[in-house]
Amino acid sequence: MTQLNINVHHVTRVEGHGNITVNAKDGKIEEITWEIPESPRFFEAMLRGLNYEDVTWLAPRICGICSVAHSTAAIQATEAAFGVQPSEQTMLLRKLLYHAETLQSHVLHFYFLAAPDFLGVGSVFPLINTHKEVVLRALRLKKLANDLADLLAGRKTHPTSCVVGGFVKFPETSQLGTMRQRLSEAMDDLKETVKLFKGLNVPDFIRPTEYIALKDPKEYAFISGDISSTDTGIAPITDYLEMTNEFCVPQSTAKFSRHARDSYMVGALARFNNNYSQLLPEAQKAAGELGLKAVCDNPYMISIAQIVESIHAVEDSLRLIDQIVARGLKEEKPEVKVRAGRGVGAVEAPRGILFHDYTYDDKGVLTEANCVIPTNQNHNNIQKDMESLVPSIINKTQDDITLMLEMLVRAYDPCISCSTHFLEVRFV
Amino acid sequence: MKPRLGFFDFTGCEGCQLEVINFEIELVELLELVDIVNFREAMTEKGEDYEIAFIDGAITTESDISRIKEIREQAKIVVAMGACASLGGVNCLKNFRPMEENLKIVYGDCAGYYNTIPARPVSAVVPVEYELPGCPMNRYEFLKLAKALLLGKKFELPNYPVCVECKMVGNVCVFDKGGFCLGPVTRAGCSAICVTTGRHCWGCRGLVDDPNVNSEKEILQKHGLTVDDILNQFRIFNGYLEVSK
Numbered sequence: 001m002t003q004l005n006i007n008v009h010h011v012t013r014v015e016g017h018g019n020i021t022v023n024a025k026d027g028k029i030e031e032i033t034w035e036i037p038e039s040p041r042f043f044e045a046m047l048r049g050l051n052y053e054d055v056t057w058l059a060p061r062i063c064g065i066c067s068v069a070h071s072t073a074a075i076q077a078t079e080a081a082f083g084v085q086p087s088e089q090t091m092l093l094r095k096l097l098y099h100a101e102t103l104q105s106h107v108l109h110f111y112f113l114a115a116p117d118f119l120g121v122g123s124v125f126p127l128i129n130t131h132k133e134v135v136l137r138a139l140r141l142k143k144l145a146n147d148l149a150d151l152l153a154g155r156k157t158h159p160t161s162c163v164v165g166g167f168v169k170f171p172e173t174s175q176l177g178t179m180r181q182r183l184s185e186a187m188d189d190l191k192e193t194v195k196l197f198k199g200l201n202v203p204d205f206i207r208p209t210e211y212i213a214l215k216d217p218k219e220y221a222f223i224s225g226d227i228s229s230t231d232t233g234i235a236p237i238t239d240y241l242e243m244t245n246e247f248c249v250p251q252s253t254a255k256f257s258r259h260a261r262d263s264y265m266v267g268a269l270a271r272f273n274n275n276y277s278q279l280l281p282e283a284q285k286a287a288g289e290l291g292l293k294a295v296c297d298n299p300y301m302i303s304i305a306q307i308v309e310s311i312h313a314v315e316d317s318l319r320l321i322d323q324i325v326a327r328g329l330k331e332e333k334p335e336v337k338v339r340a341g342r343g344v345g346a347v348e349a350p351r352g353i354l355f356h357d358y359t360y361d362d363k364g365v366l367t368e369a370n371c372v373i374p375t376n377q378n379h380n381n382i383q384k385d386m387e388s389l390v391p392s393i394i395n396k397t398q399d400d401i402t403l404m405l406e407m408l409v410r411a412y413d414p415c416i417s418c419s420t421h422f423l424e425v426r427f428v
Numbered sequence: 429m430k431p432r433l434g435f436f437d438f439t440g441c442e443g444c445q446l447e448v449i450n451f452e453i454e455l456v457e458l459l460e461l462v463d464i465v466n467f468r469e470a471m472t473e474k475g476e477d478y479e480i481a482f483i484d485g486a487i488t489t490e491s492d493i494s495r496i497k498e499i500r501e502q503a504k505i506v507v508a509m510g511a512c513a514s515l516g517g518v519n520c521l522k523n524f525r526p527m528e529e530n531l532k533i534v535y536g537d538c539a540g541y542y543n544t545i546p547a548r549p550v551s552a553v554v555p556v557e558y559e560l561p562g563c564p565m566n567r568y569e570f571l572k573l574a575k576a577l578l579l580g581k582k583f584e585l586p587n588y589p590v591c592v593e594c595k596m597v598g599n600v601c602v603f604d605k606g607g608f609c610l611g612p613v614t615r616a617g618c619s620a621i622c623v624t625t626g627r628h629c630w631g632c633r634g635l636v637d638d639p640n641v642n643s644e645k646e647i648l649q650k651h652g653l654t655v656d657d658i659l660n661q662f663r664i665f666n667g668y669l670e671v672s673k
Binding site for chain 1: 473
């Protein structure tokens with residue numbers, strides 16, 4: 001009879017620290033747990049007492065990988081609190097900046113963190129000798145994304161020039177033109193990416209769940225719209241607490257989330273499942289080639305949804321640059337009038353829906369902050385996936401089961417350092 | 429034999445590790461000259477035979493302390509990457525409140541489950557050979573240090589304020605634009621990126637040695653600002669200096 005004693009202490013190739021424990025005796029599963037032993041950072045406490053400029057400067061430091069997402073959520077929460085309406089140009093530039101981060105983060109995930117499993121290596125580094133062209137392609141795509149973010153926001157990691165009310169520095173039209181050319185050329189690299197991943201064997205595992213993402217009737221939503229659930233439909237972002245319902249799990253101190261079912265999923269696949277019909281044509285085509293069809297209930301397909309979204313991000317970036325150039329880029333000065341109030345900002349971070357909720361006093365000093373991080377919302381779904389997956393593969397070897405579980409965690413691209421900036425789990 | 433490197437993350441955003449992965453061709457070239465044996469964020473293998481340890485993040489729990497001591501025992505050279513590891517960074521903002529209060533604000537009724545200690549830089553726990561301050565660290569400064577280590581050359585951080593670099597790139601002074609800036613007392617090496625891209629200096633690279641405090645006071649007075657203004661701003665990245673005294 002099967003005996004299992006899996007103890008992956010700190011899953012590698014994920015952002016932050018997570019542990020997997022599985023115990024089975026005589027074919028009977030005794031324990032399956034997904035644990036998070038990350039150090040807490042207390043941002044909600046640290047933000048208190050800071051003025052709004054320092055708040056929006058500090059918020060990106062929650063996460064190095066998705067600092068643009070945190071920056072945008074913080075800025076939009078503050079704008080909502082102050083009643084500031086960003087201009088049309090600001091929204092175009094923000095979306096373009098946002099695509100840069102989505103592309104950067106997705107490329108990092110599917111090439112550096114997920115692909116090594118499929119190619120039978122422990123990291124991207126040995127691939128430099130065996131698959132040099134693949135590595136160079138990944139680095140090229142990442143560099144393009146970083147350069148685009150640098151151009152729009154000063155720098156990709158912890159952006160500088162995006163502020164409450166707009167931007168304080170603007171690219172030259174000629175720089176946007178050069179970027180457009182490079183983005184257009186990157187389509188070839190992305191098509192090669194589709195070819196590569198099409199040939200990889202994605203594990204076949206199905207567990208239907210609830211998918212939650214932003215939804216905007218005008219476009220595939222990243223920084224605008226309402227909350228959408230595949231189970232319950234649309235709700236305004238100000239109702240986020242009713243969706244996220246963070247709760248404590250008795251056997252662990254991790255706070256998990258659930259809504260209409262036992263658990264729900266956020267991220268690329270949740271966005272795809274909610275908004276697939278709004279993907280641009282090349283992205284739709286890639287989804288077809290990669291066998292991704294809504295509603296997809298295989299969490300291992302998250303990486304595939306990220307590839308599809310990367311193509312969408314580049315396609316939409318081309319459109320956005322054309323629009324920005326056609327309107328004529330103006331050096332708009334951000335106009336901010338501070339007032340007391342509360343505001344919620346919701347964006348789709350690469351790993352899923354992210355909420356920042358701030359309350360300010362009449363001097364623009366923060367009195368209360370609450371942030372709900374995508375990975376926190378996914379922890380419970382990862383746990384439920386594991387509970388469903390392990391019995392179905394119990395006859396495989398312990399090494400195979402371990403790899404399948406690690407790949408499952410990696411598929412979610414968890415940003416644990418991010419998620420535990422607010423919630424911490426006791427080390428078990 | 430190639431030098432063996434390890435990368436280790438403590439309490440932080442992992443942005444500085446990301447800056448290392450953000451190199452393009454330089455990353456490929458660097459990997460020809462060194463062996464990365466431990467880099468949890470990017471690889472599965474966990475080698476414990478590293479000679480140079482790159483640390484990202486601040487020390488904020490008891491287990492962080494024992495872990496950094498173990499790393500120090502193994503590594504010949506310890507490098508603190510970024511503001512969190514070299515200065516304590518933004519994490520030290522929590523040090524201005526009792527830890528119980530922080531726990532209560534963030535975890536409410538569950539506060540009792542968690543542990544935290546005042547945040548501190550790596551050098552407050554173990555000796556550190558090199559520091560690469562900044563939030564995030566400047567990845568070209570990382571490359572400069574890597575080259576110096578490989579060639580056995582000396583590496584030193586600039587010891588002049590951000591103002592010098594700001595003048596070199598031709599920025600209009602933030603104070604002259606009616607703003608507030610920590611450039612006059614902050615260590616250069618960032619090409620004054622925050623001012624150049626439209627903001628001011630938040631001091632993320634720490635104090636220059638022997639900062640000209642009188643001159644900063646003079647500037648503050650001239651522009652109608654107070655020492656409290658500067659302290660509030662300074663503690664965002666450098667709170668450790670203030671509360672550790």
